[in-house]
Amino acid sequence: MFSKNTTYNFKLMTAFLVLFAICTQFARAQNKAWQAASFEVIKSNYKTFKTTQYAHVFSNSKSNIVRLASELEGLKGVELPLDSYKSGTNAPLKLKFKENVQLLIGVFQEKDNKDYLQIASSDKAKLVLENGVTITGLPPVNVYAVAFAKGTHTILPNAKGLFVLLGAVKSNQNLTFRNAEFPDGKLWNPTFIVEGFSDEKPLFEIIGGENKPVIDEGFPGVDGIQGGFEGGRVVKVGDTYHMFPTERAGEMGVPYYYDRVKTKIGHWTSKDAIHWKRESTILQASGTYAITEDDNPMNDRRAAIWSYMPVFNAKANKWYGYYLAYTVHKEIEPNHSFGRIWRCESTVEGIDGIAGPYKDIGIIMEPGLDSQPWEGRQGVASFFPYRVGDKFYGFYSGAYPFESWKDYPKKSGKGWFVALAESNSLEGPWIRMNKGLEPIKSIHPMFVENPIVSQLPNGIYIAVFDGGPDGWGHHLPNMMGYSLSKDGVNWSEARYWPIETKVDKWWDIMRTPLCLIPEGNDVYTIVYNAIDLKRRFHPTGMVKLKLNREVMDARLKELK
CATH class of the missing domain: 2.115.10.20 (Glycosyl hydrolase domain; family 43)
Structure with missing residues (x-):
């Protein structure tokens, strides 16, 4: 059987995990989900997903969400094709908003890697969650809010590299910054297929x-x-x-x-x-x-x-x-x-x-x-x-x-x-x-x-x-x-x-x-x-x- 470590290590790790679980539950109680704003995907085959644990965020990949800030829970994200976004050959992503919104963009924290979108905090891109999401096999994720007016927009048309689109919230939503302190998704190596949360139909x-x-x-x-x-x-x-x-x-x-x-x-x-x-x-x-x-x-x-x-x-x-x-x-x-x-x-x-x-x-x-x-x-x-x-x-x-x-x-x-x-x-x-x-x-x-x-x-x-x-x-x-x-x-x-x-x-x-x-x-x-x-x-x-x-x-x- 799987041995959980020697006695003293097992006790120490168990105590740590219990404390972590209690702290996580407390944090979730203090950080309520942000209010979603609706949108529709225009003229593309991009699918949407519910932003929750195990969400399949990229097509043609095994990467899934395994840690998620409670503020993001239940939003609607867009499943992007991983390979084409990494290579810059992706089709434009067009979204139609019925009201002014703040779009939540997950940016991978790996500087100088052209595979990933490089973005900095500014008036247009505001950092709202540091280490706010963990996605299997991929670097840590910071979440930025980008303002969009009511209407149809091409999302980040000049940006290069992979990012994750986690959802949209109402423009008047107060997004309080915090560091969720979630770990690096590359610790989950190799990535794995979650039944019902992948490109294939579940058995x-x-x-x-x-x-x-x-x-x-x-x-x-x-x-x-x-x-x-x-x-x-x-x-x-x-x-x-x-x-x-x-x-x-x-x-x-x-x-x-x-x-x-x-x-x-x-x-x-x-x-x-x-x-x-x-x-x-x-x-x-x-x-x-x-x-x-x-x-x-x-x-x-x-x-x-x-x-x-x-x-x-x-x-x-x-x-x-x-x-x-x-x-x-x-x-x-x-x-x-x-x-x-x-x-x-x-x-x-x-x-x-x-x-x-x-x-x-x-x-x-x-x-x-x-x-x-x-x-x-x-x-x-x-x-x-x-x-x-x-x-x-x-x-x-x-x-x-x-x-x-x-x-x-x-x-x-x-x-x-x-x-x-x-x-x-x-x-x-x-x-x-x-x-x-x-x-x-x-x-x-x-x-x-x-x-x-x-x-x-x-x-x-x-x-x-x-x-x-x-x-x-x-x-x-x-x-x-x-x-x-x-x-x-x-x-x-x-x-x-x-x-x-x-x-x-x-x-x-x-x-x-x-x-x-x-x-x-x-x-x-x-x-x-x-x-x-x-x-x-x-x-x-x-x-x-x-x-x-x-x-x-x-x-x-x-x-x-």
Whole structure:
């Protein structure tokens, strides 16, 4: 699993993020949205957008807004073609105003770069927001107000270079200057595709879900689970959902860093994916810290247990469980180290034997002579098997990579990667493909965690996964993502779901999807875990998606 840093760094960063969230909420309360003025685009193909988080501000790009001053929220912007504005070959932008307005122009703060509009404060261009917007992959943005009279105007006809048109406000609106202090958009590198906020039609539409957690602190069944939930899988058998989450149990009287060490795998059931009942404990970790710094048999190699993946083996007529067991070091980053993948089997045959009990069969993947440095100190850090024809493939992962084996066992870098193993059966043996030389970077070059694979109605394989945090010093999508494959081996660039655009956002850090369950009529259920930084307990949520079959078939033709 993704390690959030050593204990003291994690505490410090969490405290900072909580303070930042509180300050941001206060600032938004103090800075109300400016009053919009209407306009229309004249004789061009330029589209408009609502100025809000994830707004797609340039055509032919992946750049989206990830930070936005509250004064700008809800205005109407104009989507400009990125390449032609950078090169100066753009068609004129003509707008018609029904009243006198102040047009809000976002200017990229990169001096002496001819790709970007260069502008200075003057009577015609007044700086109103410093660092007022963050757009992925692009420099920091200052926002200027430029006055235009009622009528039709060509916008900045003599200006050269890219800018962002964020909206228009009434001429009598008092625009008070402030520095919003938002970060450089180039920290979000590479840029990424946000489903529904790009040039392409979305494969899934977010159609709703619960506006609050479906399992939270104080709910029935959570006694003794101090830190909430993270990862695992949900499957549906008949009309019942079965969830096997990692329970961050910890120990009474021990601070929250221990929640992710002494873990359990629980079994929960539900009829609607909203109301859940805890049935049993499937596995319990020891919570014992390592004695040595390396991967040594003296250490307890089942100190923390995570990422339980139940898979039904029709040939054996029983449920198999694949799960991750770690050595845990108290001081070395990451504290979760040298992961091993275990397989267990239900002792009750048939599809209804999902509740177990389960018996351990043995380790199917572990650090060894066929490991590669990219698997890092944390690998093998997850595993999910799936069938393609007569073969089986399994996503396995690594994290905190070593640049070379000379860095073993303590000098690790950053990166959360996946690769494929193959086998002729679910029992194994599982062999790292291509000798594990390279991870799969087509999905995202540095963060893919806990992928779960299924198939869409036209046969496309889809992997849903944790897309990485916007926090803890990282600038990742902070959304659940998905990747597609025609053959189960070659995987497409990720798309990410901005579910907070359709349900109330109760989290700060989005974490792991546990399923993509078809419900009929092209509706799918996702149960997911996320983090509210103001609280110790990590809750569980639920959201519904609608599949667009026309887009699905078009994507199949595009896949290699």
